[in-house]
Amino acid sequence: xxxxxxxxxxxxxxxxxxxxxxxxxxxxxxxxxxxxxxxxxxxxxxxxxxxxxxxxxxxxxxxxxxxxxxxxxxxxxxxxxxxxxxxxxxxxxxxxxxxxxxxxxxxxxxxxxxxxxxxxxxxxxxxxxxxxxxxxxxxxxxxxxxxxxxxxxxxxxxxxxxxxxxxxxxxxxxxxxxxxxxxxxxxxxxxxxxxxxxxxxxxxxxxxxxxxxxxxxxxxxxx
Amino acid sequence: xxxxxxxxxxxxxxxxxxxxxxxxxxxxxxxxxxxxxxxxxxxxxxxxxxxxxxxxxxxxxxxxxxxxxxxxxxxxxxxxxxxxxxxxxxxxxxxxxxxxxxxxxxxxxxxxxxxxxxxxxxxxxxxxxxxxxxxxxxxxxxxxxxxxxxxxxxxxxxxxxxxxxxxxxxxxxxxxxxxxxxxxxxxxxxxxxxxxxxxxxxxxxxxxxxxxxxxxxxxxxxx
Numbered sequence: 001x002x003x004x005x006x007x008x009x010x011x012x013x014x015x016x017x018x019x020x021x022x023x024x025x026x027x028x029x030x031x032x033x034x035x036x037x038x039x040x041x042x043x044x045x046x047x048x049x050x051x052x053x054x055x056x057x058x059x060x061x062x063x064x065x066x067x068x069x070x071x072x073x074x075x076x077x078x079x080x081x082x083x084x085x086x087x088x089x090x091x092x093x094x095x096x097x098x099x100x101x102x103x104x105x106x107x108x109x110x111x112x113x114x115x116x117x118x119x120x121x122x123x124x125x126x127x128x129x130x131x132x133x134x135x136x137x138x139x140x141x142x143x144x145x146x147x148x149x150x151x152x153x154x155x156x157x158x159x160x161x162x163x164x165x166x167x168x169x170x171x172x173x174x175x176x177x178x179x180x181x182x183x184x185x186x187x188x189x190x191x192x193x194x195x196x197x198x199x200x201x202x203x204x205x206x207x208x209x210x211x212x213x214x215x216x217x218x219x220x221x222x223x
Numbered sequence: 224x225x226x227x228x229x230x231x232x233x234x235x236x237x238x239x240x241x242x243x244x245x246x247x248x249x250x251x252x253x254x255x256x257x258x259x260x261x262x263x264x265x266x267x268x269x270x271x272x273x274x275x276x277x278x279x280x281x282x283x284x285x286x287x288x289x290x291x292x293x294x295x296x297x298x299x300x301x302x303x304x305x306x307x308x309x310x311x312x313x314x315x316x317x318x319x320x321x322x323x324x325x326x327x328x329x330x331x332x333x334x335x336x337x338x339x340x341x342x343x344x345x346x347x348x349x350x351x352x353x354x355x356x357x358x359x360x361x362x363x364x365x366x367x368x369x370x371x372x373x374x375x376x377x378x379x380x381x382x383x384x385x386x387x388x389x390x391x392x393x394x395x396x397x398x399x400x401x402x403x404x405x406x407x408x409x410x411x412x413x414x415x416x417x418x419x420x421x422x423x424x425x426x427x428x429x430x431x432x433x434x435x436x437x438x439x440x441x442x443x444x445x446x
Contacts, residue, residue, distance in 0.1 A: 002227060003228050007258065027436065032229055035233060037387055040316065041313060041432070047440045048442075050443050051444045054444040077361070079362045092266060095265070142302075144368035149368075151261060156229065190362075191362070209260070214259060219272070222277035222279035222280055223248040
């Protein structure tokens, strides 16, 4: 698959088919993704790939905590910028509205919205969940490196006919992730990524994803 | 030229010798338009950039040559280099890179001279400078990384090459002043040099190492 096609066809898939993923394909993708760049060649990314029973165990642990709402959350240190407003707020609400509209869930249907949100922690039916972690002392530059690797994985998955949903929300349940999955104490947990085959017919996989116009983010000099 | 994702991931390398062939505005615009579809948590799209070529780029490079590095930098990319495991990765990269140019470890002058070429982006005709609001947190830095890697892979798709340059971050304040960006509100992260690689230059042909997958990824629950 051509790069531009992979970039254009990648979307956060929120309904996966009940179809297993060949672990050899995942190994191939992840081995190739090792070629992603990083400042000073640090390669700061780490991941645990879960499927089957270990994945079900994590999902059950989060499901048990979910009804507590925010009271059950860990405090993710890395997720939300303080004082987001204006354009960022609009972008956040824009995607939320597009998603709930596609599903026919009204703004005042709190239970409906919460139910859809809870589907995050079932990985939207994806058979594989990748959990990403890194050394706690990594600085901002290394977080950007992790992003470069992370997007490399998503684009390579497209080439294999696979889809993904990058999910920051798993960080709200860092405690449950740590209880179910072992990684070193001096690491921090970043996020999850659900991996599988998209349900092409699901409305939630077909609403238009809006992005800011190029002129809002790029300035040109000398052209 | 079109390229599959895998080909682009394998072809992409930090190019440190560019030819002086110009890059059209149309091509860069096409890349950046397509890269808008990169993912970001909450759809924040935290990335911003200024793209320079021609006289404005030349003027900036002259300013940089006369400027002092920020002390301290506005962000820190050096922490992993203080730890043995990551220091080894950096040293190995340096050994390969300078080795291929027959510049010895003790030849500090030649090494410094080569590193200085970062300031002229190794002769690339286009420089993208990536900046964004200072309030962005780790997760948004990762988003920025996803966007930058999307650009680098799309550049391959167009037969172009890139060099991501954290080096530019060392001159953040000078660059922000030159570009008219807010010193208080904006952070200058890095540059992406864009152009056509000099295929024959040894610095574009040494082998770059990556750690084996098993050091960074663990599989659980797979048959």
